[in-house]
Amino acid sequence: SADRIAVVPGDGIGQEVVPVAVDVLDAVGNFEFVHANAGDAVAAETGDPLPDATYETVADADATIFGAAGDTAADVVLPLREAVGSFANVRPARAYPGVDALQPETDLVFVRENTEGVYAGIEDEITEGVSTLTRVVTDDASRDIAEFGFDYAVENGYDDVTVAHKANVMRETDGRFLDRCREVAREHPDIDESEVDEALMDALAMHLVQRPTDYGVVVCPNLAGDVLSDLAAGLVGGLGLLPSANVGRENGLFEPVHGSAPDIAGDGVANPSATVLSAAMLLEHLGYDEEAGRVRDAVESVLEAGPRTPDLGGDATTDDVGNAILDEL
Ligand code: NAI
Ligand code: MG
Numbered sequence: 001s002a003d004r005i006a007v008v009p010g011d012g013i014g015q016e017v018v019p020v021a022v023d024v025l026d027a028v029g030n031f032e033f034v035h036a037n038a039g040d041a042v043a044a045e046t047g048d049p050l051p052d053a054t055y056e057t058v059a060d061a062d063a064t065i066f067g068a069a070g071d072t073a074a075d076v077v078l079p080l081r082e083a084v085g086s087f088a089n090v091r092p093a094r095a096y097p098g099v100d101a102l103q104p105e106t107d108l109v110f111v112r113e114n115t116e117g118v119y120a121g122i123e124d125e126i127t128e129g130v131s132t133l134t135r136v137v138t139d140d141a142s143r144d145i146a147e148f149g150f151d152y153a154v155e156n157g158y159d160d161v162t163v164a165h166k167a168n169v170m171r172e173t174d175g176r177f178l179d180r181c182r183e184v185a186r187e188h189p190d191i192d193e194s195e196v197d198e199a200l201m202d203a204l205a206m207h208l209v210q211r212p213t214d215y216g217v218v219v220c221p222n223l224a225g226d227v228l229s230d231l232a233a234g235l236v237g238g239l240g241l242l243p244s245a246n247v248g249r250e251n252g253l254f255e256p257v258h259g260s261a262p263d264i265a266g267d268g269v270a271n272p273s274a275t276v277l278s279a280a281m282l283l284e285h286l287g288y289d290e291e292a293g294r295v296r297d298a299v300e301s302v303l304e305a306g307p308r309t310p311d312l313g314g315d316a317t318t319d320d321v322g323n324a325i326l327d328e329l
Helices: 014-028 042-048 053-060 073-083 139-155 173-186 201-210 222-236 271-286 288-304 320-329
Strands: 005-008 030-035 064-067 090-092 109-115 123-127 130-133 160-166 196-200 218-221 243-247 251-255
Touching: 005 014, 005 053, 014 030, 014 064, 014 288, 030 053, 064 073, 064 271, 073 222, 073 251, 090 139, 090 222, 090 320, 109 139, 109 222, 139 160, 139 173, 139 218, 139 288, 160 173, 160 201, 160 222, 160 251, 173 196, 196 201, 201 222, 218 222, 243 271, 251 271, 271 320, 288 320
Parallel strands: 005 030, 005 064, 064 251, 109 218, 160 196, 160 218
Antiparallel strands: 090 109, 090 243, 123 130, 243 251
């Protein structure tokens, strides 16, 4: 039977770009779409930014395409990532021909641990004027993210895998993370050991700016992945181009990196590329690799030849770009 895809546009430009991604998915496959919503507008109406019905729809679907929420983003996105059992956050940062980029040869994929580290949510004020945070690193989550990262590199043709860490200072937690990554690296004969690089995350930040082409897949603890992937986003230019995947064992949540963009919401000029590229990641996750490749090629052709939305210096609308992508397909 057809894969079931939950569609959650959210707020602002989410309402404008998600329908484009749905049209694209519909053009390349036979899917059952289940519509639900979440975010500021839903909260204003119902008092709850993430109604149970939306959570259930996402949890029960094979995959979800999500736009963005506004002020309620944390109350929506974090539970939705949990609803799909996401342990890996995948954020490609690629430069495209025809788009201005600080580093036009960049082709990086951040594979970020998505459940623990300093985002485990264990923070306290232990006494007046003193707060602490507990950083959680487990063997299981470290192995899971390393396995995912190495498999991703092999399946997507990346030779280089870098493990970001700070085990020289955080000996116990990042030491554990690094040890598990080393084990998993040894179990991946497809990746030559000389291509597995361990990088202190601060120095890595500098090297990514100077020589991004030295890197391919970067496996990161949670906070490092959050920061380094934003840094890489800056190298390729434009939030309107950056997709992401929150991958679980069976399920997944696919969303652009950008937010609801209230400054342009309602104008019909948002760049739909990030969301369409997120839909390509969704297709890949469901095993439709050929279709995913066609969608990426179509987006790439339109980025190169136009039409382009104002964020990329053009004057096209969201629908102009969406139609051009559909024409390419
Ligand atoms: P933003 O990503 O919404 O916008 C930043 C800038 O980039 C704006 O100038 C916007 O117009 C532009 N931009 C973003 N996406 C674009 C696109 N597809 N096409 C053309 N231009 C685009 O981030 P901002 O302004 O910090 O946050 C706005 C709201 O979004 C906030 O309420 C925030 O909480 C929420 N947000 C939600 C996220 C989520 O749901 N995952 C992630 C980030 C922010
Ligand atoms: Mg972030």
